[in-house]
Amino acid sequence: MPKNFTSTATNKFHGGIHPPENKLISSSRAISKFDSDKYFRIQINQSSFQNIEQAVEIIVIKGQKVIQGEALTTFQPLDRLNVPVHSPCDGVVSDIELFDCAHNSSFPEMTIVIKAEINVDQNRSVTKIENQWKAKSQSSLINKIRKAGIVGLGGATFPTHIKQSSPLKTDISTPSTLIINAMECEPYITCDDRLLRGYANQIIQGALIVSKIVGCERIVFAIEDNKPEALFAVQESINLLAENKIDLSIIVAPTKYPSGGEKQLIQIVTGHELAKQQLPKDLNILVQNVATLFAVYQAIVLNSNLIGRLVTITGNLVDAPGNYWIPFGTSFSHIISQFNVPEKDLKFIIIGGPLMGQKISNFDISTSKKVNCLIFNKRVTNVEIKECIRCGECEAVCPIKLLPQQLYWFSKSEQWKPMEQLDLKACIECGACDYVCPSHIPLVDYFRFAKSEIKHLSSKEKTSELAKQRFDNRESRLTRIKLERKARQKKNALDRKQASENKSVDPDGKKTAILEALNRVKNKQNNTNKINTGITGEE
Amino acid sequence: MEIELFVAIPPWLVEVTQAIAVITIFSGLCGALLGYAAVYFKVEGDPIVEQINAILPQTQCGQCGHPGCKPYAQAIANGEAINRCPPGGEAGIKSLANLLELDVIPLNEECGEESLPRVAFIIEEECIGCTKCIQACPVDAIVGTAKQMHTVIVSECTGCDLCVPPCPVDCIEMPFVETNLINWRQQKPIEQSIVLN
Amino acid sequence: MKNSPLINSEISTETRSTNQLMILVCAGLIPGAITQFYFFGWGILINLILCSSFAISAEALVLKIRSRSILATLKDNSALLTGLLLGLAIPPLLPWWMSFIGVYFAIIFAKHLYGGLGYNPFNPAMIGYVLLLISFPLAMTNWLPTQELLILKPNLIQSIELTFLGVTNELNNIALIRTMADGFTMATPLDHIRTSLSQGFMLSEILEPSEQNSSFSINSLSWIWVNVAYLVGGIYLLFLKIIRWHIPVSIIASMIIVSTILSIIDDQIYLSASDHLFYGASMIGVFFIATDPVSASTTQKGRLIFGALIGFTLIMIRTFGSYPDAFAFAVILLNIASPTIDHYFRPKVYGTKTTVKQIPEKQTPVKQIPIKQIQENKSDDDFKGLNNE
Known part of the structure; x- marks a missing residue:
């Protein structure tokens, strides 16, 4: 390895904010032990992008004994999106039911409840360490990652196997790059920082696995300059790396929110902007969070499925803020009791960071793959929301260079067309505008509202188009049948007319009468013959 | 001169003939131009009807008194009121008023009430x-056939209610469309400034 | 509100609120106000107190009529700021009812009829000022000369009497005060220069300090000091990042450029850039009036254009128009134009200037597509939105 593989970022993105970091609250404590609960509630859908048509299939039944890491759900063969969930402990499936989940809609989600028990009788495979992953095919590695239930653990929970499923190409302007996202730009969160300090080697291993899967030329490790210990740990482990087949470098970026956003990170590392409709893979880039890479390492090398993650527990109500390995499905109320949070002061929990996270006041829900941080803070005096004074601060900090203030006006007056013209779709909901707004307007809430309304309207448009087509089809079919019937009637009328014309040749009807009489006689004779033969046949 | 012998035409007649000739030729040219335009710039269908039809919700429920959305669009183009579509609701009236530059009027209650999708x-x-x-x-x-049980293709149903009255055994219900995680919509933030004293 | 964790987390209190911004702008006016008080006497203080109390009472009245929360809205200090700005803009010892009309018109018509703070398309203080200027041109253009030049200096009581009654026991009326020992009526420097120019004097004659116009140079010096004081206040606002640099810098730059071009053409008729910048209401306008965020342009590029056009219009009206100072007119004219400016000078959204190959935008299927295909496309569409870690 060349000595100078660490460099400072030269590119930067527009806007951004410098909120108080509040990271020292939790980063000063080493990763500590967490006493798990007896019950775990595992939501069957824990990735942000589910297949709507093909639901996840639950493969356990109530009362079934499961072992730690055993898959609870599976996906159908044609389904390329869903990822399974696994049991975090040995135990018994005690319930499969709808439970509240941490979603803005507060709709319940299908959940598998597992009661921890020691299952001695179950045969379990001995976990063996896999060092020969290099020999494995890319598709088998991706399959293993998917089966391990890995999603993006930076908080977005996008299924990792989809990101990795398209191999990266290389061209001159954009060499194929794996960017390791260790920015962790949101205030309070320190789990990636702590993970790097403790497991830098494993994360680099994970990065090597991913780089083999997507076939990239270089790995860029991007980290903010407020995490010197983590940076040092990574430098050490890169120095230890025996082989140097791959170009591995570190970029240190100045601390600025939201440098950890995928688009912003790409801009910092390469200086390129993603065009509308473009995905990072169109620039031959794959961005992976450090926690995701650690999970990849665990899945491939240690053969263990994703059953828990490092979670930052912080805030001024927690007695021992820090980072803890918390199994998925642990209920918030258990965490509250473990950390001696005074319940009378606790009005809400913030999941994720204060800028992009979610405020939850229902403590009867449990952790999932998207929970990377839990903030337990005392309620601060409520700030008043004032009218927008059009100061333009929001525009100055928007990393996408949108006009949040104008979008806000349009969202308030529910005018969707101009919002689309102002590129509302490009908004990454980072909350920088919310932060700087002197009138404390919840701008991102307005944008989410507008986005959801626009989505709703377009789906409505689609269904109405469908209905129109079906109505038109039906109309044309009905008129066709009508015409056919008319044509038939016409033809019948014509036939009748002809028949009556034939009649008119024989005005008295005598001729026909005679003919009919003759026919009758003939028929009778035939019939008697038939009957006779019939009788003889019977005899 | 030989001609002068025959010139018995009075000068006013010449002038009149000239005027008639000019006007005839001119109008003929104009007619040809219009005819050409009619053929070459022919507009397929009535665009305003299409635009109105695009706004209507295509429920085909007939609550407006017309046998479908297209006929109602045609009627609106001919001057019928724009407030006869309950499924389109207030938003529909707004966008129709916007398109046709009319005033927004409340929904005609004779036609029905705006309700959640069914x-x-x-x-x-x-x-x-x-x-x-x-x-x-x-x-x-x-879908279904004679003497066989029928069923509704939920994704295609517009919730128009038209199947309910003909059913002899009243076995058709019109439940509201359930909100779930997929069709869930974000709430509009509460405006703090409009808090009264 | 319900979903935003930011509002309820500790860090939200770190940024300045609208209330704080407004009060800090008011604080920025202090050096200018003190200087004006020093040079023009008690009249300034009376104006400030009158106008701000009128403004607050007008705001409270309208809020009551509109049945909004009075205290919560008054706390945003925007009415106070409007009152202070108008109080500093009108001449001292102006009859109280004129200030009353100006302030009430500003608050009721220019602000609340449009929907209150945030919705007013024009700067309310300037609308009030322009109303007064058009309705009472004589009273509004009669500035007192500096205290130094006054023979009869009205004290506090006399000033109050003059403001409310128009006369005092000792001094007859304002016109008497304004008349100098030499029987020469004093006006603002810009007004004086304008009148003199129209009488056929050259600029060199007007501006050159001589015995004849010694009173002018004393008076104009006081105006320079007032402008310097506002400049200090403005720099303080810039330093605290309460206002952004775009508008002040572009106004000053365009004023310098336009006036320099004019004075190159004829330096005997057209004032130089430094005179334009330090006479009249230039500095209070540049830093405190044009930068009003509600009525100004909001995009960064738009603000540069907005400021440049204000500077241009200001010099044009001052030089060729019929008013000696025209900051209010220039600002109001450009307030009308600011939505248009915003529309044409948007920032380029992320992703519109890519350096690498661009994928042609996929047309969303709307018409003439078989039913089956529409259903299949559904999942593809959802895919694209998710490129956010």
């Missing part, structure tokens, strides 16, 4: 397979 549901145990609902459905969203 979808037809056939209680299959009670269905006798009479096919009457199939004939009533404007978008062919009911």
Whole structure:
């Protein structure tokens, strides 16, 4: 390895904010032990992008004994999106039911409840360490990652196997790059920082696995300059790396929110902007969070499925803020009791960071793959929301260079067309505008509202188009049948007319009468013959 | 001169003839131009009707008194009121008023009330397979055949209600469309400034 | 509100609120106000107190009529700021009812009829000022000369009497005060220069300090000091990042450029850039009036254009128009134009200037597509939105 593989970022993105970091609250404590609960509630859908048509299939039944890491759900063969969930402990499936989940809609989600028990009788495979992953095919590695239930653990929970499923190409302007996202730009969160300090080697291993899967030329490790210990740990482990087949470098970026956003990170590392409709893979880039890479390492090398993650527990109500390995499905109320949070002061929990996270006041829900941080803070005096004074601060900090203030006006007056013209779709909901707004307007809430309304309207448009087509089809079919019937009637009328014309040749009807009489006689004779033969046949 | 012998035409007649000739030729040219334009710039269908039809919700429910959305669009183009579409609701009236530069008027209550989206549901145990609902459905969203149980294709159903009255055993219900995680919509933030004293 | 964790987390209190911004702008006016008080006497203080109390009472009245929360809205200090700005803009010892009309018109018509703070398309203080200027041109253009030049200096009581009654026991009326020992009526420097120019004097004659116009140079010096004081206040606002640099810098730059071009053409008729910048209401306008965020342009590029056009219009009206100072007119004219400016000078959204190959935008299927295909496309569409870690 060349000595100078660490460099400072030269590119930067527009806007951004410098909120108080509040990271020292939790980063000063080493990763500590967490006493798990007896019950775990595992939501069957824990990735942000589910297949709507093909639901996840639950493969356990109530009362079934499961072992730690055993898959609870599976996906159908044609389904390329869903990822399974696994049991975090040995135990018994005690319930499969709808439970509240941490979603803005507060709709319940299908959940598998597992009661921890020691299952001695179950045969379990001995976990063996896999060092020969290099020999494995890319598709088998991706399959293993998917089966391990890995999603993006930076908080977005996008299924990792989809990101990795398209191999990266290389061209001159954009060499194929794996960017390791260790920015962790949101205030309070320190789990990636702590993970790097403790497991830098494993994360680099994970990065090597991913780089083999997507076939990239270089790995860029991007980290903010407020995490010197983590940076040092990574430098050490890169120095230890025996082989140097791959170009591995570190970029240190100045601390600025939201440098950890995928688009912003790409801009910092390469200086390129993603065009509308473009995905990072169109620039031959794959961005992976450090926690995701650690999970990849665990899945491939240690053969263990994703059953828990490092979670930052912080805030001024927690007695021992820090980072803890918390199994998925642990209920918030258990965490509250473990950390001696005074319940009378606790009005809400913030999941994720204060800028992009979610405020939850229902403590009867449990952790999932998207929970990377839990903030337990005392309620601060409520700030008043004032009218927008059009100061333009929001525009100055928007990393996408949108006009949040104008979008806000349009969202308030529910005018969707101009919002689309102002590129509302490009908004990454980072909350920088919310932060700087002197009138404390919840701008991102307005944008989410507008986005959801626009989505709703377009789906409505689609269904109405469908209905129109079906109505038109039906109309044309009905008129066709009508015409056919008319044509038939016409033809019948014509036939009748002809028949009556034939009649008119024989005005008295005598001729026909005679003919009919003759026919009758003939028929009778035939019939008697038939009957006779019939009788003889019977005899 | 030989000609002068025959010139008995008075000068006013010449002038009149000239004027008539000029006007005839001119109008002929104009006619040809219009005819050409009519052929070469022919507009397929009535664009305003299409635009109105695009705004209407295509429920084909007939609550407006017309046998479908297209006929109502045609009627609106001919000057009928724009407030006769309950499924389109207030938003529909707004965008129609916007398109036709008319005033926004409240929904005509004679036609019905704006309600949440519904979808037809056939209680299959009670269905006798009479096919009457199939004939009533404007978008062919009911499948089934004579003496066989029928069922609704939920994704195609517009919730128009037209299948309910023909059913002889009243086995069709119109429940509201359930909100779930997929069709869930974000709430509009509460405006703090409009808090009264 | 319900979903935003930011509002309820500790860090939200770190940024300045609207209330704080407004009060800090008011604080920025202090050096200018003190200087004006020093040079023009008690009249300034009376104006400030009158106008701000009128403004607050007008705001409270309208809020009551509109049945909004009075205290919560008054706390945003925007009415106070409007009152202070108008109080500093009108001449001292102006009859109280004129200030009353100006302030009430500003608050009721220019602000609340449009929907209150945030919705007013024009700067309310300037609308009030322009109303007064058009309705009472004589009273509004009669500035007192500096205290130094006054023979009869009205004290506090006399000033109050003059403001409310128009006369005092000792001094007859304002016109008497304004008349100098030499029988020469004093006006603002810009007004004086304008009148003199129209009488056929050259600029060199007007501006050159001589015995004849010694009173002018004393008076104009006081105006320079007032402008310097506002400049200090403005720099303080810039330093605290309460206002952004775009508008002040572009106004000053365009004023310098336009006036320099004019004075190159004829330096005997057209004032130089430094005179334009330090006479009249230039500095209070540049830093405190044009930068009003509600009525100004909001995009960064738009603000540069907005400021440049204000500077241009200001010099044009001052030089060729019929008013000696025209900051209010220039600002109001450009307030009308600011939505248009915003529309044409949007920032380029992320992703519109890519350096690498661009994928042609996929047309969303709307018409003439078989039913089956529409259903299949559904999942593809959802895919694209998710490129956010």
